[in-house]
Amino acid sequence: MCYAIPGKITGFQDKKVIIDYFGEKRYAHNDFVKVKTGDYIYAQGGFVINVVPEKEAREILEFWKETFFELRKVDLRLSKLEGKSGASKRTRAILDAALEGRKIKFEEYVHLLSLEDTEDKEYLYKVANFIRRKYHKNACCVHGIIEFSNHCSNNCLYCGIRKDNASLPRYRMTEAEILDTVKSAVDTYGFKALVLQSGEDPEYDVDRIAKLIKRIRTENDVLIFISVGEVGKTGLKKFYDAGARGTLIRFETSNENIYARLHPGDSLMRRMKEIEEAKKTGFLVLTGGLVGFPGQTDEDTVKDILNAAALAPEMYSFGPFIPHPQTPFAEKQSPPLDKILKTIALLRIADPMGKIVSTTALETLAPVEGRNRGFMAGANSMMLNLTPDNYRKHYQIYPGRIHENVSVDLQVREAVSDLRKLGRAPTDLGAGV
Numbered sequence: 001m002c003y004a005i006p007g008k009i010t011g012f013q014d015k016k017v018i019i020d021y022f023g024e025k026r027y028a029h030n031d032f033v034k035v036k037t038g039d040y041i042y043a044q045g046g047f048v049i050n051v052v053p054e055k056e057a058r059e060i061l062e063f064w065k066e067t068f069f070e071l072r073k074v075d076l077r078l079s080k081l082e083g084k085s086g087a088s089k090r091t092r093a094i095l096d097a098a099l100e101g102r103k104i105k106f107e108e109y110v111h112l113l114s115l116e117d118t119e120d121k122e123y124l125y126k127v128a129n130f131i132r133r134k135y136h137k138n139a140c141c142v143h144g145i146i147e148f149s150n151h152c153s154n155n156c157l158y159c160g161i162r163k164d165n166a167s168l169p170r171y172r173m174t175e176a177e178i179l180d181t182v183k184s185a186v187d188t189y190g191f192k193a194l195v196l197q198s199g200e201d202p203e204y205d206v207d208r209i210a211k212l213i214k215r216i217r218t219e220n221d222v223l224i225f226i227s228v229g230e231v232g233k234t235g236l237k238k239f240y241d242a243g244a245r246g247t248l249i250r251f252e253t254s255n256e257n258i259y260a261r262l263h264p265g266d267s268l269m270r271r272m273k274e275i276e277e278a279k280k281t282g283f284l285v286l287t288g289g290l291v292g293f294p295g296q297t298d299e300d301t302v303k304d305i306l307n308a309a310a311l312a313p314e315m316y317s318f319g320p321f322i323p324h325p326q327t328p329f330a331e332k333q334s335p336p337l338d339k340i341l342k343t344i345a346l347l348r349i350a351d352p353m354g355k356i357v358s359t360t361a362l363e364t365l366a367p368v369e370g371r372n373r374g375f376m377a378g379a380n381s382m383m384l385n386l387t388p389d390n391y392r393k394h395y396q397i398y399p400g401r402i403h404e405n406v407s408v409d410l411q412v413r414e415a416v417s418d419l420r421k422l423g424r425a426p427t428d429l430g431a432g433v
């Protein structure tokens, strides 16, 4: 199994290496390993991860060559924009502007997000998928996520692992358990990028996590994203120096009032500062928010989309709010599936170059079809849950998470089979910039 295709270094430009993938040019930073022209390497998220011995690289490339072009054909067929759309005149006018790369106005985004008519919505998804293919071809990022502790000192009103949820069994993986999980993800399943996530757990402070990152980086060729809430400028710097290169931190909502109401003791300003600081430190930033919070309007969600795009993140992660029974929001409702699909499509229009994840929460909202519908509405990334089985069910940010009881092995097989059906390749080639 392989989540990356080796590329060949053809030269250097500024501080980046130039890589050839089946005749296409890509660029990557090289922080970690010594490389020279002619080397075969794996790159992920725009970073060179490791050098691959030439013989091994050639074998993998041989295996991929036919499959890769076959998959591209399927993707091309599925993302064509042919035939006359039955969408309304206004919708078509806005989407035609998007296709031409013209700027879409705020109220036009709101119009698209509030579409109800099936033909209108289908045309929106088709346009988004077309734009996705134009910039990213059929590359689909597959990251793994390890949720290493569900202890949390925060009390976010909507989150199932909030401090006041006394009925949730709490766990904290040891360093040895985390290292084992990482090793198996990298060696057995071939993951090249992993997210380490937890609640804001005082026992896992910045120094302890930084030490762990360093150890992981010394023992594994893998890109590490960290997702442990707010740690401030010094904390971020420690993670970066230890070898992490990405952070996953959502701003959740860009409506200050909703933010303040949902996050006791925190403010949107602090959250945005943290995200901006992460960018300044040099991290790849994965960010986004929740759709369907009680009191949230379409205008709020459009602001979230534009706010996220203004951050120019590596990847967008927007999922539905799902009520958790042991929270003050137990009686609230999730948004309909198409609200999430429209959000993904609008993100794709707002930022053609960014990666967009088809989230687990979306799959939970619509099991079986959710993830693929996300991919057909502009998404091009996914995360598989690698948290050990005995802990996974307790990382209950919301109930009934889709992969709660599915082994990593099966998740990987299902993901690959889904991607094949859609003509996508589980690779991270970037958008060619």
Ligand code: 5AD
Pocket (backbone or CB within 6 Å): 158, 159, 160, 250, 252, 289, 290, 319, 320, 321, 322, 323, 324, 361, 397, 398
């Ligand atoms: N529904 C959906 N997503 C949730 N999260 C927390 N609680 C919920 C919920 N009830 C998300 C937040 C957080 C991420 C780790 O989990 O967006 O950033």
